[in-house]
Amino acid sequence: MSNHEHQETAHRPVKRNGMSRRQFLSYTLGGAGAFMGAGMILPMVRFAVDPILQKKETGTFVKVVEASKITNEPQEFKFKIHQVDGWYISDPELTAWISKDSQGKMFALSPVCKHLGCTIGWNTEKNNQYVCPCHGAHYTQEGKNLVVAPKPLDEYELKVENEWIYLGPVMPNTRFK
Incomplete structure (x- = not known):
């Protein structure tokens, strides 16, 4: 390896196989936001759909x-x-x-x-x-x-x-x- 090739590889950032700090924070905050959003939306969906799911009474006399x-x-x-x-x-x-x-x-x-x-x-x-x-x-x-x-x-x-x-x-x- 020549001196010139050695310098080029020395200045290149090291490639890591893992997750960066930015990716970790992005995934963590996105997951927490989705979890909280689902916690708010699910009761509303249940409120709207519950009457449809209840068993209908047969014709009463x-x-x-x-x-x-x-x-x-x-x-x-x-x-x-x-x-x-x-x-x-x-x-x-x-x-x-x-x-x-x-x-x-x-x-x-x-x-x-x-x-x-x-x-x-x-x-x-x-x-x-x-x-x-x-x-x-x-x-x-x-x-x-x-x-x-x-x-x-x-x-x-x-x-x-x-x-x-x-x-x-x-x-x-x-x-x-």
Whole structure:
């Protein structure tokens, strides 16, 4: 090795295989910052996602009226349901029109018009039909759409137990397809 080559290698910095002090501090501070950031963000994510992860209750039935009070003429009955929507808990009051069909089978219709969501009334025009006061939709006693509305009225799931009528969730009308 010549003198000149020796001088060049003497002035070159020594290459180390390890980590520099700057890299060590960078990694340490970056890791600590990420750990603290995750500690702050994880509770927020959990708060937002937790209601989605909770098990949904199956359709619960609500006791509404004694079965002996139901006639062939539709009657309006109000009832409350217990509702949990995320962290919001409420007990809204719902309405159902309950009657018997020509075979004596009981059914309950939702009062929500299928045209634009107004509340229908029974026999308001003395024509033995459900009528929407807002836009003039008409339905038969069993909920079949006659004028304006595109679909029949929805119905509640209904069961009779111990001479009481219980109503469940709303479903599309099963009488008309």
